[in-house]
Amino acid sequence: MDRTSDCGSEGCRFDSYWAHMDLSTPIEKIPQIRVIYQKRLKKLGIKTVSDLLFHFPHRYEDFSNLIKVSDVKLNENCSLQGKILEIKNSRTWKKKIILTEVILGDETGAIKVVWFNQPYLIKVLKPGDFISLAGKVVLGEKGLYFSNPAYEKINLKPELTHTGRIVPVYPETEGLSSRWLRYILKPILIKLRKKIPEILPEEITPRFLPIQTAIWQIHFPDSLHLAKAAKKRFSFEELFLIELLVLKERMKINKEKAVSIPLNLKMVKDFVKKLSFTLTNSQKKSAWQILKDLQKSRPMNRLLEGDVGSGKTVVAVIAALNVIKGSGQVAFMAPTEILAKQHFQEVSKLLKDFHFNIGLLTGKEDKMIQLSPYRERAGLKNEVLEISRRKILEKVFKGEIDLLIGTHALIQDKVKFKNLALVILDEQHRFGVEQRARLCQGSGGQAKLIPHLLSMTATPIPRTLALTIYGDLDLSLITELPKGRKKIKTSVISPSQREKAYHFIKKEVKKGRQIFVICPRIEPQENSEILSWAEAKAVKIEYGKLSKDIFPDLKVEMLHGKMTAKEKENVMKKFKEKKIDILVSTSVVEVGIDVPNATLMMIEGAERFGLSQLHQFRGRVGRSKYQSFCFLFTESPTKKTNLRLKALLDSEDGFQLAEKDLEIRGPGDLMGVRQWGIPDLAMAALKDIFLVEKARKAAKEILEKDPELKKNLLLRERLKEFQTGIHLE
Secondary structure, three states, X not given: OOOOOOOOOOOOOOHHHHOOOOOOOEHHHOOOOOHHHHHHHHHOOOOEHHXXXXXXXXXXXXOOOEEOHHHOOOOOEEEEEEEEEEEEEEEOOOOOOEEEEEEEEEOOEEEEEEEEOOOOHHHHXXXXXXXXXXXXXXXXXXXXXXXXXXXXXXXXXXXOOOOOOEEEEOOOEOOEXXXXXXXXXXXHHHHHHHHOOOOOOOOOHHHOOOHHXXXXXXXXXXXXXXXXXXXXXXXXXXXXXXXXXXXXXXXHHHHOOOOOOOOOHHHHHHHHHHOOOOOOHHHHHHHHHHHHHHOOXXXXXXXXXXXXXXXXXXXXXXXXXXXXXXXXXXXXXXXXXXXXXXXXXXXXXXXXXXXXXXXXXXXXXXXXXXXXXXXXXXXXXXXXXXXXXXXXXXXXXXXXXXEEEEOHHHHOOOOOOOOEEEEEEEOOOOOOHHHHHHHHOOOHHHHHOOOEXXXXXXXXXXXXXXXXXXXXXXXXXXXXXXXXXXXXXXXXXXXXXXXXXHHHHXXXXXXXXXXXXXXXXOOOOOOOOOOOOOOOOEHHHHHHHHHHHHOXXXXXXXXXXXXOHHHHHHHHHHHHOOOOOEEEXXXXXXXXXXXXOEEEEEEOOHHHOXXXXXHHHHXXXXXXXXXXXXXXXXXOOOHHHHHHHHHHHHOOOHHHHHHHHHHHHOHHHOOOHHHHOOOHHHHHHOOOHHHHHHHHHHXXXXXXXXXXXXXXXXXXXXXXXXXXXXXXX
């Protein structure tokens, strides 16, 4: 409870300031906000009057149930108004807690009110004051009483802020309460809400509350229905702005020119025939969509989305093969050095029957392989050459390397291509026009052309996210797993079953199989006391426990993000070469690691991971002819945990699980959405497919009529401001 005086429309006026104040006014210029509060507001990202007004409540307390003293009921939220008959401070018998006790009366009776450790209230509230209370009535030794209620003084015509109404509760920070925010916000809203411009175009506004009504109703609603209507209006506005951004990006890309790559159908068919496996229908359909896009003279901007182990890489290789045969170069970018090397090895095998030069460029090493089908037919291996970075860059610039695979080292200023026609990204969804153009600079005729883009992800994207965040990308979906894959047997393991699970692990290792153990953390949390093994779901502790106590006779190693690239690479190499039985790791193995001999995925603290992430962990096994298993260890008894983990047991479909995860956890916990700076209302609204579709349709219609938003200048300004706050990647 703050020590601020109550604020009604009569008591908080500082009229001389209003004439000079608008939405862009810094919070430092608001007289009632002291320096200490300015710092706290800035922690919440609030720097201006506009930021303050658009700091929306995240929930409401319904204190609109105004009753008399004689009607109070145990444990019921209610509001009560009356006169202070008595007030005193006292200490509890241990003299550690100060109680402020009030006897409040109305025409029907009197009731005791108690506040804990707020002795200053005796200076704020006096006998004879009329006050309004809101909270819950509890039962004490001497009967019913109000415990720690919200309060405010009332006049003959009360204008209530904290009680007797629907009361907003805001996202807070230390030393900054919802009560204080209501105290500051109300007078500013009263004076400035008419200065808030309507940015939604005229054809949209009739569907929603006008902005000046909505801004009042979202902060101080007259009913929960109006609070919901206001929230819907601002949710739509934020989704609408995101849709405008991604659709404008799509328009921008469509204006660019790219190299048109002719479809070499005979060569593609020959390549597919020589594969040691049969492509699924989803792979064929996705490959066809990509090849058709590559024929166009505008840049492809496509996201290839497929479950773990669904075979996205071979589809990307088909696209790369067609581009190289069409005299273009390809850049293939992976998020880590381990994955870049893995792609280098895998792609080299897939393209062994072609005369191509493939380069590897990472932060640590540079290699090149000259593929020769003649060497292959003669039973000789194609040699991987260790060459200098300078030499690789020179060959790339001259067009002598057809396919360059690497990490973000590929987008360094020194990397220039002669004929870059396709960029393939693994687990990074965006690569802007400017970034693509930079790779082509200084290479002659290609400089004004933008390469095609193919992104790949094993993270299934819920439909609402696909429509909003990835609205500038065309989607290709691989919805089938390769034929012959055995279903991974998934089980939730309770603490009482742990020993049995360890016995099963021993049996698997005896069969020659290998095990992944995933932990949520690298080390135990700081400042923690001595932890039991169950509490310490950390790689270093689990590694010590498993290697010394549980499986001292087995080869156990660990892998985590704090290790150097060389250390991680050595561990993965040993694991692939079957020199390690059990690998204890963090989520660093989540994406792309391929070890066919691993048949058991054991996940500690499974409740700490999202469904999509758990599904990706599970997909690291089941990649061979052997039966594979996934053990989910959890000690959380909550209904939410059980609901989530049951979904994983019931479904092998990553797309279904992504939708379920969105439904249960919300988008803020999915795919790093929170890091994109998307406002909370838009984030919450990503669960609402109807609102998302409505926002997308409205954005499309506006841009078709007014692509540069010249007829909607306020919207254009707001969009520019909005764009600086979010960073979709």
